[in-house]
Amino acid sequence: MTKVQNMMLFGVLAVVWGSGFTAIEIGLDSLPPLLFGALRFDIAALVFFGLVVASRAQWLPRTRDDVGLVLTTGILLIGVHFALLFLGQSYVTSGVAAIVLSFTPIVTPALALKLLPAERVRAMDVLGLLVGFAGVIAIATAGGSFGGRLIGVVLLLAAAVAFALGSVLTQRLSRTLPLVSLQAWSMLVGAATLHATSHLHPLESVSGVDWTASALAAILYLGIVCTVGGFLLYFMLLDRIGATNSNLISYATPIVAAVFGMAVLGEPITGTMVLGFALIVVGFALCKIRPLWKLTRTVQRSRQTPPVPGTATVRVHGNDYSRTYHGTSSPPHTRAEHPIADD
Template identity: 55%
Template sequence: MTLNRDVVLFVALAVAWGTAFSAIEIGLETLPPLLFAALRFDVAAIAFALLVLGLRAEWRPKTRADWLGIGVGGVLLVGVHFGLLFVGQSYVSSAVAAIVMSLIPILTPPLALALLPRMRVRAPAVVGLVVGLAGIVVIARSGGSLDGHGLGIALLFLAALSFALGSVLIERLEGTLPVVSLQAWAMVLGAAILHALSVAHPAERATGLEITPATIGALAYLGLVSTAGGFLLYFVLLERVGAAEISLVNYAAPVVAALFGWAVLGESITAATILGFVLIVVGFALCKIDALWRTVGPRLGYGPCRRGTPSSGVVVGGNAYVADSSTDRRDGASSHQCAD
């Protein structure tokens, strides 16, 4: 019963995040990208503010780490990431955008290695990074690397890099704000940054606005379902199944995006795009080979039975990374001693 519930929640999260790319595509038909991204986070910020009030969570930043967390979240995780994402998707299909975003778990380990103390990245993760980047090259070449398609891929890659960097930087901070309050503040700051960029961008000022029922529906869906609803589903699943399993949603969401893009928007998927996605999935598997084995091994009768992250590990953007210490090795050894 519990497994079935977890599967339902996982599918719901994949749908909430995968269909977001189709909603973005719909909104971009009538709104300039930066303004559209800003309006999305206006809606999401209101939803999160109401959630903070409903939960009676602490909302006032008290420490320097709180303010830094809000700054990193608002600038890198919302403003830069979604600004580049929305502009990049104006050049490519929703499926391609979702596939490029699935690079985030592959880009995170090398950044964690550089910025987090005592972090280690094994040889398979290095190979995985190379294979994942090769997948992006294949996808970029599938549409011609010198036209708008290639520009869109480049912008989306930078969006993924911005999110991975922001996740690692936030992990270094030890603030006092609850996650929901930190997210609310980050969305308010990110929305303000996106509005400022929209006003300053000449192309956006020259674009006429046409608010249609489809535009309003896309905004409401992105703000309430994909952002607020997706956030709640993510953290419920993170608590229930652990970081290794929940990170797999990064590879279910592009499949959902491709299916919805084909069914709703009439988008087509090329063989090269599929090959690029396969390379990214293989790269992810190499980067997360230890965590995947800890998850799959027990179900096959091998390996550790305990889920979760060792006490000296960290979770960045839904991905678990383990510090190289004798404590971790003892934890890994003891994790084999568990009941069926």
Template identity: 50%
Template structure:
């Protein structure tokens, strides 16, 4: 990532996804979490439908693999992930939510090992998984409340786990839909799932929705749909093509920093030294899980090893599981990436 354009897009992406947690925090003040997650997806689906119509993409699923991918993505990567994330953030600050979700790239390799027999996991990744889990436990206990912070962190960890499981399971399918229509279908399925759960949940009701949609809540919904989703994905896919998945995965650890700064400056949130230490353990765990890819990225900078083109870097990253890209530590789904070839 050497050009000014790439650096600008990386910073813009980190800001778009990092500030999303603050927008969620604002909306949760008046909206129940599951309904809020569903409404956030509604806005994103409308934007993506307009983009598909403008670009003339083929949008109809034609094969069984298309439908299987849509169901897995919509049910786990979108519906399950967003539902648990919004529920979890109703207990903890936006910074803590972003930090816990940054664990996703660490828990994905062992899940790939369990669900995809051809995958292998090396000893450093095992140590990295342990460090990451230790960091999450430290963050969970930093609040000192067994019915508050711990519950929220547990829900957010479940969100990261569900997202990782969905990402690995989509590796078993080979759909024909382009990425944007696939993502749109997945978000539509996830939105329908969350609306159904919200309707059935005794603690949630859409009866007072008009009163709950204050100016601040409406602005938060618009921001999530337009900036965090449409703008974020635009920057993400441009960078994925230019710098590859390994280097781009570092955005998962820039976003929590942005979330913490926004929460402190605009929402009056505080972050403890214990939480910072837990985040440091998660970063150390990520480095061990990605030690090979990080070396391939950093070695040419310091004069060791051959330089690698962006496509090769994408092939090397374990964020891409044989063609599938998952965006960890955010509230976003990337779906299937184009082949590194």
């Protein structure tokens, strides 16, 4: 039952985040990209601060790392990332946007190598980066066009790099602030960053906004369902199945986005999109070949090994120790099963 529940959570999150790209496409028909992104996180920040009050969680950052996490998450992971995302998607379809953003887990190891002393480069990481980048280039140059599509893909690629950079920088910090409070502050900072960017952008003006019903619906859907609901689902999934499994959502989301874009907006799914996505997935597999191999072996062992009656399992410091008895004449033995490393 637990495995079924995990699969259902994974599927719901893929639908929530994948459909978000369709909602962005709908909202961009009448809203300026940066203002649209800012309004999305205005709503999300309000909801998260409501959750902070309701849960009576510690709300004020107390340490330098807490402040650093709020600023890094708010400015880079939300402000810069979504500014580039919304601007980039104004040039391409929702399916293309989701596929290019799936490049994020591939570029992350390259940035970690520079910023995290414990990281080291591997040949597979370099190969995976090159293969994944080839997929992005294939999508950017589809049909020999170097016009708006290329601009959009470059902006989305920059959004992926900004998110990867923010993710790596946050690994250098430790928090004392509860997660719900961190999200609330981060989204407030992210919304402020997007509002400031929108105000400075020469082509954006609040006075010229067409407040249609579909635009308002897109803002509410993105703010409440995709942002608040999506983040809560993601962290729930992270707690249940770990980072290695949870990060595979990056490769389920583009499939959902492409299907929603085709069904709702009539966007085509081209052979170049499929090829580009396949190359990005191969690139990810090369970068993550060690944790994925460990994951595959663990799943195979769990399926092949039948449960032993009378076996007790105890978790100590992240390791599972099972004590099995083989009759009264044989002494018991203890076996350690090490958990999968979440690289």
